[in-house]
Amino acid sequence: MNQFIDMIEQSGITPELIDKIIQEHKPDHDRMKKLYERYEAEVQGVPILSREAIEYEDFETGKLKRIDHKVNNRLNNSFDSEIIDTKVGYLFGHPIAYEFDESDATSTAIPVKQLIEDFNMENNIADEDSEWGKMASICGYGARLAYVDRSGNERVKNIDPWECAFITDGSIHEPTYALRYYTVYGGKTKAEFYDEKYVYYFSTKDSSAFTFDKKVLHLFDGCPLFGLANNKELKGDAEKVLSLIDAYDRTLSDASNEIEQYRLAYLILKGLGADEETLDQLKKSGVLELYDEKDDVSYLTKDINDAIIENHLDRLEENILRFAKSVNFSDESFGGNVSGVAMKYKLMSLENKCITMERK
Numbered sequence: 001m002n003q004f005i006d007m008i009e010q011s012g013i014t015p016e017l018i019d020k021i022i023q024e025h026k027p028d029h030d031r032m033k034k035l036y037e038r039y040e041a042e043v044q045g046v047p048i049l050s051r052e053a054i055e056y057e058d059f060e061t062g063k064l065k066r067i068d069h070k071v072n073n074r075l076n077n078s079f080d081s082e083i084i085d086t087k088v089g090y091l092f093g094h095p096i097a098y099e100f101d102e103s104d105a106t107s108t109a110i111p112v113k114q115l116i117e118d119f120n121m122e123n124n125i126a127d128e129d130s131e132w133g134k135m136a137s138i139c140g141y142g143a144r145l146a147y148v149d150r151s152g153n154e155r156v157k158n159i160d161p162w163e164c165a166f167i168t169d170g171s172i173h174e175p176t177y178a179l180r181y182y183t184v185y186g187g188k189t190k191a192e193f194y195d196e197k198y199v200y201y202f203s204t205k206d207s208s209a210f211t212f213d214k215k216v217l218h219l220f221d222g223c224p225l226f227g228l229a230n231n232k233e234l235k236g237d238a239e240k241v242l243s244l245i246d247a248y249d250r251t252l253s254d255a256s257n258e259i260e261q262y263r264l265a266y267l268i269l270k271g272l273g274a275d276e277e278t279l280d281q282l283k284k285s286g287v288l289e290l291y292d293e294k295d296d297v298s299y300l301t302k303d304i305n306d307a308i309i310e311n312h313l314d315r316l317e318e319n320i321l322r323f324a325k326s327v328n329f330s331d332e333s334f335g336g337n338v339s340g341v342a343m344k345y346k347l348m349s350l351e352n353k354c355i356t357m358e359r360k
Contacts, residue, residue: 001025002169005176013177013193015210018202021179022191025165032139032162035236039081039138046076048249073256079245079317080238083326087237088134091354095126123156132158132228133357140234141172145180146224164225172227172234173360180225194218194225229360237353241320248316255309271295325349 004021011017037045044050053072098120100113119125128144135158136142143164149155163182168175181191191202191210201213218224230236238245271294274282282288288297321328327350344351 001165001167004167005169008167008177008195013195013200015202015212018179018181018191018193018210021165021167022181025179028165029162032236035080035139035239036135036160036162038242039084041076041078041081046249047246048074048076048253050074051250051253071257071260073253073260075249075253075256077245077248077252079248079320079324080242083238083241083321083324084134084137084236086326086329087137087350087354087357088130090350091357092130092133096129098125119154122153125156128156128158135161136228136230136357136360137237140230140236140239142228142230143180144226144228146220146226148219159225161227164227166225166227172229175223175226178223178225192225194223196222199224231356231360237326238324241324244316244320244323248313248320251309251312251316255304255306258304266299268296268298270297322349325353 001021001024004017004024007017034045039045041049051072051074098116100116102111102113132142132144134142139161141161143159143161144156145159146154146156159180160182163180165179165181166172166175167177167179170176176195178194179191180194181189183189189204189210193200193202197217198215199218200215202210203213205211269288271292272290274288290297317328320326327347
């Protein structure tokens with residue numbers, strides 16, 4: 001995004017440039033929106049929830065008929081949301097404390113500490129901080145807008161990160177420029193571009209091209225739309241393990257299919273036949289009379305190796321939590337007499353991940 005800095009400084013912000021920034025930001029927009037939809041367990045966000053049964057061409061011949069597509073369980077194991085919620089609870093469970101040393105401050109009509117407390121209360125800052133951190137953990141970065149309300153008070157609110165593009169040659173915490181764009185009723189798109197003094201408003205109106213609406217002072221010293229980075233790479237906490245989570249979903253869903261398909265197994269009659277009347281009697285009595293020692297009745301079923309499935313799921317779960325630097329609090333090792341050193345070691349990865357975000 002920093003390639004736009006020179007263009008903006010040379011010619012100012014234009015509708016054409018707004019469109020270029022949005023197009024450049026689209027891959028990140030789609031990625032973050034998908035991550036949040038997955039966190040919400042929406043059908044369009046979780047691959048397993050939209051999985052269809054596998055279609056085999058020319059399988060049914062009249063004598064053979066497939067039954068494996070009769071059951072298609074789609075079980076979502078939301079490890080990604082557990083990873084996020086564990087971190088947010090661990091890091092923001094106790095609200096961030098804001099302190100000010102008034103001994104070094106010049107005398108003012110209203111103590112600065114009181115101003116901070118009033119600001120935090122009016123903006124419900126404890127909840128805003130927690131939600132800001134949650135969105136950063138999900139999407140890779142969070143976004144916050146400072147503004148002045150109709151009463152002249154300084155306010156802040158969190159913005160969905162996929163709506164925000166930060167243009168900077170440094171960090172997103174103090175961007176040179178920032179753009180917010182969003183869709184309103186009727187499918188129209190609005191855009192707000194922020195620099196150190198003004199906010200510029202654009203909209204698509206009746207056409208697909210942006211047009212300039214107005215320019216307003218935002219009353220802050222510096223860009224008031226800024227970000228919170230989850231890490232330097234701006235990646236979400238669960239992004240590295242999504243393929244492992246998908247593998248867990250598939251394995252558990254397929255195992256559930258196998259178990260449920262037992263009731264769809266075919267009856268094999270060896271050495272004898274059965275007409276419809278005999279089969280009807282079988283359904284009522286559950287008894288078949290066999291006259292020859294070679295006659296046999298059995299069901300055509302699949303053998304399920306549950307040990308392999310369990311070991312595979314255990315390994316996937318272990319790797320998911322390991323590589324996402326999260327903790328399984330239902331682990332038996334957390335119960336009983338666990339020493340402080342052992343507990344600290346088990347929480348080390350989560351603690352280090354949270355410290356990284358604290359610095360941001």
